Amino acid sequence: xxxxxxxxxxxxxxxxxxxxxxxxxxxxxxxxxxxxxxxxxxxxxxxxxxxxxxxxxxxxxxxxxxxxxxxxxxxxxxxxxxxxxxxxxxxxxxxxxxxxxxxxxxxxxxxxxxxxxxxxxxxxxxxxxxxxxxxxxxxxxxxxxxxxxxxxxxxxxxxxxxxxxxxxxx
Numbered sequence: 001x002x003x004x005x006x007x008x009x010x011x012x013x014x015x016x017x018x019x020x021x022x023x024x025x026x027x028x029x030x031x032x033x034x035x036x037x038x039x040x041x042x043x044x045x046x047x048x049x050x051x052x053x054x055x056x057x058x059x060x061x062x063x064x065x066x067x068x069x070x071x072x073x074x075x076x077x078x079x080x081x082x083x084x085x086x087x088x089x090x091x092x093x094x095x096x097x098x099x100x101x102x103x104x105x106x107x108x109x110x111x112x113x114x115x116x117x118x119x120x121x122x123x124x125x126x127x128x129x130x131x132x133x134x135x136x137x138x139x140x141x142x143x144x145x146x147x148x149x150x151x152x153x154x155x156x157x158x159x160x161x162x163x164x165x166x167x168x169x170x
Contacts, residue, residue: 002075006067013059013089023052032092039095055091062088087170090127094162094169096120101143105155118145128161131168135161 014033018024023037033056040046040053048057066081100117103109109117121143129136138161142151151158 002070002078003067006063006070009085010060010063013063023050032089035096036092039092039099042099043095045091045095053092055088059085059088084170090124090169093120093124097124097139097143098159098162101151101158102155104143105151105158114143114147114150115145117143117150118147127169128165131165135164 013031014024015029015031017028017030018033019028024033026037028034029037036053036056037046040055045054046052048054062081062085066078066085069075069077069081097117097120100109100113100120103113104117107113121139122145125136125140128139138153139158141147142153142158
C-alpha cells in the first residue's frame with residue numbers, strides 16, 4: 001500500500017497527459033508538473049534532466065528514493081523525503097505567483113492575469129502564512145481575487161514578501 005501511495009503521489013503531481021519524456025508533452029499537462037515546465041523558462045530553472053524543470057527532476061528523484069525506501073521497509077526514512085517533496089512542489093506555485101504579480105503590477109495585466117495570480121498565491125499562502133503571517137498578508141492583500149486594488153503595494157513588496165519566507169519554506 002505505501003509503495004502504491006508513491007505512485008499515486010506521482011500521478012497527482014504529473015497527471016496522465018504528460019507522456020513519458022522527461023519534459024512531458026508541451027500543452028498537454030494540466031497539473032503542477034506542467035506548471036513547473038512552463039515557469040522554468042521564465043525563471044531560468046530548466047536545468048534538470050534533458051532540459052526539464054529542475055524542480056521536476058528533483059521531485060521525480062525523491063519519489064523514486066521514497067519508493068525504494070518503502071520497498072526496503074525503511075518507512076521512517078521516507079518522512080524527510082516527503083517533506084522535501086512538499087517543499088519542492090511549492091516552487092512552481094511561487095514562480096506562478098511572482099510571474100503574475102509582475103504582469104499585473106508592471107504590465108497592467110487584466111482579469112486573466114489577476115485571476116491566475118490569485119489562484120497561484122492562494123495555493124501557496126497557507127505555507128507562507130505558516131512561516132510569516134505578516135508576509136502572507138502582504139501577498140494576499142495584493143493578489144487575492146477580490147482585492148480592492150490589485151498590487152497596490154507594488155511588485156517589489158510582493159516579491160520581497162515571498163523571498164523573506166524562502167528559508168522557512170525550504
